[in-house]
Amino acid sequence: MDETASPTEHEHTRTGLSVDALHRALLDNLFYVVGRFPAVATQQDYYRALAFTVRDRLLHRWLRTVQTYKAERSRTVCYLSAEYLPGPQLGHNLLALGISDNAGEAVRRAGLELEDLIEAEAEPGLGNGGLGRLAACYLDSLATLQLPAIGYGLRYEYGIFRQRIDEGWQVEVADSWLRDGNPWELRRPHIAFEIRLGGHTERYLDAHGHSRVRWVGGELIRGVAYDTPIPGYGVYNSNLLRLWAAEATESFDFGSFNAGDYQGAMRRKIRSETVSRVLYPNDEPETGKRLRLLQGYLLVSCSLQDMLRIHLGSGDSLDRFHQRFVVQLNDTHPAIAVAELMRLLLDEHGMRWDPAWELTRRTFAYTNHTLLPEALEKWPLPLFEETLPRHLEIIFDINQCFLDEVRIRFPHDDALATRLSLIDETGPRYVRMAHLACVGSFSINGVARLHTGLLTDTVLRDFHALWPERFNNKTNGVSPRRFSNLSNPGLCALLSRVAGPGWAADAERLRLLEPYAHQPEIYPEWRRIKLERKRALARYIAAQTGVAVDPESMFDVQVKRIHEYKRQHLNVLHIIALYSRIKMDPALDPVPRTFVFGGKAAPGYAMAKLIIKLIHSVGEVVNRDPAVRDRLRVVFVPDFNVKVAQRIYPAADLSEQISLAGKEASGTGNMKFALNGALTIGTLDGANVEIREEVGPENFFLFGLTSAEVDALKRSGYCPYGCYRENPLLREAIDLLAEGLFSHGDRDLFRPLVDHLLHRDDYMLLADFQSYVDCQDRVDRAFRDADSWTRMSMLNVARMGRFSSDRVVQEYCRDIWRLEPVTIRP
Numbered sequence: 001m002d003e004t005a006s007p008t009e010h011e012h013t014r015t016g017l018s019v020d021a022l023h024r025a026l027l028d029n030l031f032y033v034v035g036r037f038p039a040v041a042t043q044q045d046y047y048r049a050l051a052f053t054v055r056d057r058l059l060h061r062w063l064r065t066v067q068t069y070k071a072e073r074s075r076t077v078c079y080l081s082a083e084y085l086p087g088p089q090l091g092h093n094l095l096a097l098g099i100s101d102n103a104g105e106a107v108r109r110a111g112l113e114l115e116d117l118i119e120a121e122a123e124p125g126l127g128n129g130g131l132g133r134l135a136a137c138y139l140d141s142l143a144t145l146q147l148p149a150i151g152y153g154l155r156y157e158y159g160i161f162r163q164r165i166d167e168g169w170q171v172e173v174a175d176s177w178l179r180d181g182n183p184w185e186l187r188r189p190h191i192a193f194e195i196r197l198g199g200h201t202e203r204y205l206d207a208h209g210h211s212r213v214r215w216v217g218g219e220l221i222r223g224v225a226y227d228t229p230i231p232g233y234g235v236y237n238s239n240l241l242r243l244w245a246a247e248a249t250e251s252f253d254f255g256s257f258n259a260g261d262y263q264g265a266m267r268r269k270i271r272s273e274t275v276s277r278v279l280y281p282n283d284e285p286e287t288g289k290r291l292r293l294l295q296g297y298l299l300v301s302c303s304l305q306d307m308l309r310i311h312l313g314s315g316d317s318l319d320r321f322h323q324r325f326v327v328q329l330n331d332t333h334p335a336i337a338v339a340e341l342m343r344l345l346l347d348e349h350g351m352r353w354d355p356a357w358e359l360t361r362r363t364f365a366y367t368n369h370t371l372l373p374e375a376l377e378k379w380p381l382p383l384f385e386e387t388l389p390r391h392l393e394i395i396f397d398i399n400q401c402f403l404d405e406v407r408i409r410f411p412h413d414d415a416l417a418t419r420l421s422l423i424d425e426t427g428p429r430y431v432r433m434a435h436l437a438c439v440g441s442f443s444i445n446g447v448a449r450l451h452t453g454l455l456t457d458t459v460l461r462d463f464h465a466l467w468p469e470r471f472n473n474k475t476n477g478v479s480p481r482r483f484s485n486l487s488n489p490g491l492c493a494l495l496s497r498v499a500g501p502g503w504a505a506d507a508e509r510l511r512l513l514e515p516y517a518h519q520p521e522i523y524p525e526w527r528r529i530k531l532e533r534k535r536a537l538a539r540y541i542a543a544q545t546g547v548a549v550d551p552e553s554m555f556d557v558q559v560k561r562i563h564e565y566k567r568q569h570l571n572v573l574h575i576i577a578l579y580s581r582i583k584m585d586p587a588l589d590p591v592p593r594t595f596v597f598g599g600k601a602a603p604g605y606a607m608a609k610l611i612i613k614l615i616h617s618v619g620e621v622v623n624r625d626p627a628v629r630d631r632l633r634v635v636f637v638p639d640f641n642v643k644v645a646q647r648i649y650p651a652a653d654l655s656e657q658i659s660l661a662g663k664e665a666s667g668t669g670n671m672k673f674a675l676n677g678a679l680t681i682g683t684l685d686g687a688n689v690e691i692r693e694e695v696g697p698e699n700f701f702l703f704g705l706t707s708a709e710v711d712a713l714k715r716s717g718y719c720p721y722g723c724y725r726e727n728p729l730l731r732e733a734i735d736l737l738a739e740g741l742f743s744h745g746d747r748d749l750f751r752p753l754v755d756h757l758l759h760r761d762d763y764m765l766l767a768d769f770q771s772y773v774d775c776q777d778r779v780d781r782a783f784r785d786a787d788s789w790t791r792m793s794m795l796n797v798a799r800m801g802r803f804s805s806d807r808v809v810q811e812y813c814r815d816i817w818r819l820e821p822v823t824i825r826p
């Protein structure tokens with residue numbers, strides 16, 4: 001293939017970027033790839049034809065990039081993540097290639113609208129929420145910054161369930177996102193690796209008389225690579241997202257097949273393929289699910305074998321592996337990589353322990369994403385041993401060396417060694433994945449300043465005492481391309497005018513907006529842009545839920561996974577209190593508000609599902625009550641995902657970031673809202689702290705306890721019932737709920753929620769209630785002054801540059817990965 005495009009080739013049907021070439025390619029692909037005549041083609045057919053058209057144009061960039069990285073033996077970061085939530089690709093790739101307008105025109109020539117084709121794409125829901133979305137933002141930034149990177153993950157056949165609402169209850173529906181095919185991926189049958197599960201280990205002497213270990217028996221599964229190009233914005237680089245799908249190994253089936261056991265062979269084939277069948281829909285890991293362990297192992301083993309293949313294939317020696325690759329572990333889901341790399345080096349490549357351990361420790365870096373103790377991943381020892389016997393041996397050996405080192409440094413502290421051990425022996429024995437990640441990594445980072453501080457003070461305190469130099473903070477960020485350019489074109493046009501079009505790849509330039517925040521002439525335009533997004537969301541809400549909402553009302557929005565620590569029910573308590581105040585005092589005239597909720601609950605999380613029901617139940621009563629005179633509307637947008645997120649963030653006036661201080665590691669939704677001009681009402685939690693510092697405390701609505709106050713109150717004996725008893729408004733709100741006002745008189749429906757609040761209240765809603773209500777009153781007053789609100793909104797956008805994922809990736813690069821950009825030329 002000739003990869004240097006001459007001017008005439010530029011108009012080639014497969015590579016040309018002009019309207020004419022794109023139009024030809026669209027029709028060509030519709031017929032030759034999709035197999036349809038224009039007269040009978042559906043939107044879905046046209047979407048696929050356009051997707052293939054775009055993919056054709058990515059291939060040159062992608063192959064050129066791979067070739068260059070290989071030729072230059074570029075140092076590469078491998079991002080290991082069990083989840084990716086990239087969102088639909090078409091619009092994003094058109095933007096990266098800079099051909100959105102031409103493609104729009106080409107589609108129009110075919111009698112269609114680009115918007116409709118973008119809408120026809122099913123998004124890959126290969127993640128639960130923030131963590132997967134973060135991984136996708138980082139891949140975008142890595143490519144845009146021209147940094148050599150591979151994203152490794154799993155190709156779940158079914159992604160996160162789709163959420164339907166039935167009578168106010170969440171109903172989960174299987175997400176068969178691959179049903180219509182996935183035009184963006186390329187199956188790579190020649191890039192496949194075997195992994196072993198179960199079996200046992202044997203010791204033997206090799207040819208040099210060294211004692212070695214062999215892992216034998218059990219069963220083999222194959223992981224096959226599916227590649228998706230990740231083009232950078234406005235550059236020629238295109239990186240790679242490589243997802244592994246589990247398949248049966250032919251060799252394994254063959255014997256039983258010949259022996260006539262066709263059914264047995266089929267069963268094993270199906271069982272093998274089950275490993276990557278479905279994403280676990282829990283935001284936090286569940287202990288003890290063998291399949292989940294297998295998934296983590298499939299991801300890790302295939303990815304490391306692939307890196308070793310690439311490294312040794314380019315003729316480099318094994319002991320330089322860590323110079324070529326740095327591996328970032330996105331939380332502990334891939335932490336087994338530490339033991340797996342050791343196994344590959346020791347057992348497969350004959351390395352000795354010390355150099356292997358040195359190399360391993362210089363390869364991995366670990367990002368922690370949670371402070372919730374119940375969310376720290378651990379595996380029951382018997383399950384682990386039965387599935388990965390060789391890894392358990394290696395973990396024991398690592399632990400032995402590690403604890404010896406600890407005992408030398410802290411000779412008389414047995415309790416310390418017990419706390420640090422990779423094995424939890426306080427009750428039934430568990431393997432502690434976070435400890436494995438810490439011991440095996442040269443860098444350990446949290447995802448917001450507060451989070452990193454709490455990590456080093458609490459869950460990883462002992463590790464911090466041991467190796468303070470390994471700890472660092474990397475406050476999360478989001479991609480301005482997806483959450484501004486793509487989702488808010490009106491705002492983008494304005495930003496490009498005042499800050500120059502380069503702001504999307506250099507978000508610090510958003511500062512150039514700041515002087516305009518003091519020029520009221522521009523306010524009407526700013527408000528028109530917001531109103532236009534609110535109108536579009538109102539149409540979507542009406543279509544999805546049948547509820548009419550007023551785009552002129554304040555859009556007060558909380559969208560994120562449903563979890564008690566995120567406190568959607570605190571938001572609901574405020575709505576109930578406001579409702580009751582309006583009922584009791586008809587003269588009360590609050591700013592008309594539309595409360596928008598969205599988010600999925602883990603299917604096994606009963607309380608979260610009850611909160612979804614609560615939101616619907618309150619909405620049903622409030623939305624219909626004439627006494628409210630349309631001052632309040634409550635809606636729940638079903639099936640919150642990236643596509644829906646792109647509609648919602650730009651339409652928000654107020655962003656609800658109300659988790660109990662000390663619980664949300666960072667949050668990224670908070671950044672997406674502010675980047676789109678919403679003001680935040682929030683606690684001092686996660687990245688809220690830094691957002692508030694950046695935008696200025698006068699442009700942020702703060703309430704609630706600090707994490708230190710939370711701790712102090714917990715220690716002194718928190719009594720939620722006392723708050724209830726002493727606060728009439730709170731009492732009224734909870735009583736209305738308990739008495740069945742929102743459940744047709746049924747006092748049992750919300751009893752679990754009420755009882756929990758009154759007697760346990762783990763997330764201290766009642767302690768923060770009054771502070772929240774008072775703060776909402778300040779929001780109300782602020783919103784009445786439209787000019788002042790607009791100024792604050794503009795200042796939020798102008799000061800959000802720091803929260804671009806480009807800034808974060810540059811910090812990872814400087815402090816952890818030590819990569820150089822590699823420019824790819826056409």
Ligand SMILES: *Cc1c(COP(=O)(O)O)cnc(C)c1O
Nearest residue numbers: 129130560641642645667668669
């Ligand atoms: C950003 C995002 C999240 C994370 O939201 P938080 O408010 O940080 O919890 C979850 N899901 C989707 C689809 C997102 O885009």
